[in-house]
Amino acid sequence: MAEYSFVLKKYFVASHIHNGEDIHGHNFYCIGEFELDKVEKVKKEFDKTLKLLDYRILNEIDFFKEKTPSTENIALFIYQNLKDKIKVKKIEVFETVNFSGGVK
Numbered sequence: 001m002a003e004y005s006f007v008l009k010k011y012f013v014a015s016h017i018h019n020g021e022d023i024h025g026h027n028f029y030c031i032g033e034f035e036l037d038k039v040e041k042v043k044k045e046f047d048k049t050l051k052l053l054d055y056r057i058l059n060e061i062d063f064f065k066e067k068t069p070s071t072e073n074i075a076l077f078i079y080q081n082l083k084d085k086i087k088v089k090k091i092e093v094f095e096t097v098n099f100s101g102g103v104k
């Protein structure tokens with residue numbers, strides 16, 4: 001049976017230390033897929049969550065003191081921040097055009 005969903009996409013800028021590399025920044029790109037809901041409400045919550053990461057050194061955020069700020073853990077942070085407010089199907093975070101990690 002067909003299932004409706006919709007997708008939001010947004011950039012955020014942040015730096016991180018992970019994978020044995022020195023601190024470096026990225027224009028991260030996040031794609032969120034959501035179950036049908038009021039689009040304005042989902043946009044508001046998605047923007048609010050990504051603002052928690054924008055212009056931050058990710059390793060300084062409490063969540064990333066326990067988990068390295070890899071793409072899949074950044075996606076997990078976004079997912080966990082949203083899941084009690086809106087119905088999230090999938091979060092994918094791109095670090096470069098060729099590489100992303102996600103959760104669903």
Ligand SMILES: Nc1nc2c(c(=O)[nH]1)N=C([C@H](O)[C@H](O)COP(=O)(O)OP(=O)(O)OP(=O)(O)O)CN2
Nearest residue numbers: 018019069070071072073095096097098099100101
């Ligand atoms: N479990 C994870 N492992 C790795 C992650 C990650 O997010 N989770 N990330 C990386 C790299 O930072 C990521 O692969 C980007 O690598 P980079 O060489 O900077 O960029 P590209 O892959 O786009 O470059 P190519 O030239 O296409 O290889 C590693 N491990």
